[in-house]
Amino acid sequence: MKSMLKLIRRSLLLLLISMFLLLIFNGVFFISVTASHNSGGSIWTAAETVADSLSPSSDGLRLSEEGRKTLKEYGAWAILIEDKSGNTIWESDNLPEEIPDHYSAAEIARAVNGYICDYPTSFSRKGDHLLILGLPKTGYWKLMWPAFDYNFIANLPKLLLIGLLCNLGIVSLIYFLASSGIFRSVKPILKGIQDLPEGKEVYVRERGLLSELASSINQSAEKLRSQEHSLKKKETARANWIAGVSHDIRTPLSMIMGYAGQLEEDAALSGSQRQKAAVIRRQSEKIRDLVSDLNLASRLEYNMQPLHLEICNLVAIARQASVDFINNDIEGRYPIRWLTKDSLSSCLVRGDSSLLQRAVANVVQNSMNHNDNGCRIDITVEKSGSWGIIRVDDNGAGVEDWQLDKLRNTPHYMVCDENTGPQRHGLGLLIVRQILEAHHGNASFDHSKEGGFSVLMKLPLADSADKRN
Template identity: 40%
Template structure:
């Protein structure tokens, strides 16, 4: 049902056959939009009404009509429409509408086109100033929060003020920082306990293992024993040496993983180091089914890297040992050194069985050292040592069979004789 204007409501009241008739739609609109209605004739008498309250008079003088025309009639807000046959009055419920007359000097109205734009401009300036003020306040509140988040990312303790506009957010950052600190402390405690336990076990195993190796060596060299017994003693000695190396690898891998192994960096000549490692293998009774060749390019003879010589020696030894261990039928091992732009490439390759595709994918994946333990501690330690020296490790299979491991290390500007 649509709303009607006062003139439309007035037009809905017609005089027919000596009586006033109000259409149904107009009646419903009067009841909905107002409360009551009446029609005064020119003599001031009520000649028609609808829902007229009992406290509304039925007779009005000219002064009465003039007083309520724009305001109230007995506290009823009224609206009036002039008709040819009288005055049509619509009334609302008491206290249902506030009516007030506004008077403005003509001079003010004449200057409206001047002061209205000025007021709008002033309001715009005030709005801009408020926006800048609030933005500055918000920026000042966000600045310590951003610093706190940066400190939290760097694992530094954060304690922000919880006062101000973003106090709740600052409190949340403080609580998160405290939780992260607790977690970091718990992880550090666990890692220290693990490293300490591994170091303790390694120390406890070392003494009885040395006794086993000593007695096995004596039995191996005892000419009074049968040859078969001496060979069995030799197997015990070699396996004991293998266990000793595994225990040492486990201890070193644990320390490297948690950055507890000191890296004593000095100037190192990789060419000299490679020849020394190869000589150690050849001089320690390497089986004739294995061969080791060291090839150093001319421009890499005097190349210098800054690193821990013992750790780098360990990495190369582990790669050569890995080739020997996984090729029991023998293989040719080649160790090469080449100089590149700002780095040197140290490669250990063999013509043995190589890596399986699954193992190769896992070795080259960007995983942590702990995830490589299924592939042997030797390769795990190689990756950790190279990483500690700021280098990279790459594992490949060779087209004709065998595999190669490439260690890429940054070179130093030092010159050594």
């Protein structure tokens, strides 16, 4: 709706600017045209020039060369009327035959104001006599009675302003009437476009000037609905398939692990046979953990994993994960160093404590899985602004730059349907990233200071999380 109002304001502003520029253009055009065709001074000056060019001679009056040139320039003729008698006492050589040689006072008044035999005239004094300059019939048009009511002249500025405002109002009315159909069509189209990304039901009536655009929006909405339905169907099928496989594999895997454990402890078997049974058991446990991770990753990917949100302490979560690994590391190949400052007793976030502990455990287990010869693992909890941070660093073999770039940017097979060749394998770090994103946080991967691998897990602190929600 704001976009609609903005469009209307912009269109109205464009209309007003256009009318203002049009008014200026017309004013300048009118002034330039009238200035170039103005006869207000030229024909009267010509009459004065001819009058001044007459001079006495032995046979009466003689017109000088300058006067002849002026008559020729204007295509005009001239007569000189005597003051008392009204008789013509001088005439130019090109005087038309129909021009009379005597004038009464009324005829002189008419000739001065307008025309003689349809010839427009101008005049000038020559002593006590009157010189009349006759111009070509199609050369000029004269307003013979230029008299206006005084009140009309006094109120002319007001009348012009009222006329201008009326014209503006009429043009604006025509504009709004002509464009109201467009605005009525634009409003539902704008609403349809705004509703498209929100997943709402969109249908725009296909009528008016923008019917083709409305039709395109309806087709796009239908296509999006179809794609969304297909995607949900595909996601549901994938999630159900993973859940089904996880369920179906659990029973035979439990049997394999149970029998392998019994064979591993059977004293009647040779040492090599018992070792093979131990390998079967350990590999079966890896399959079990993999199936568990696969199921969890699927639930997180499709928002099927319920989050039991509560206020929990990142320091306690990271410490518990550390203790669990220390207790299980009987050989001491993966010592864990606790680097959290003693002054930091709590770092409160809103989250699912079991899932967050699983994320920390996955990162530590990742360091163990990729360092068969052992490594030291450092765990640090700290605060930075509105974030709580858990950092896990190791001094193991680490990763190459290209491997790190691949880890950061290559999609996992759980979330990619195409380009299956270079996809990243392994679910541990994917689950870490999914758990952090489900808590409005993020996980980043880098080299550690000692050349190993480093994982930084950031979560919004409890106060910041409440503000987000």
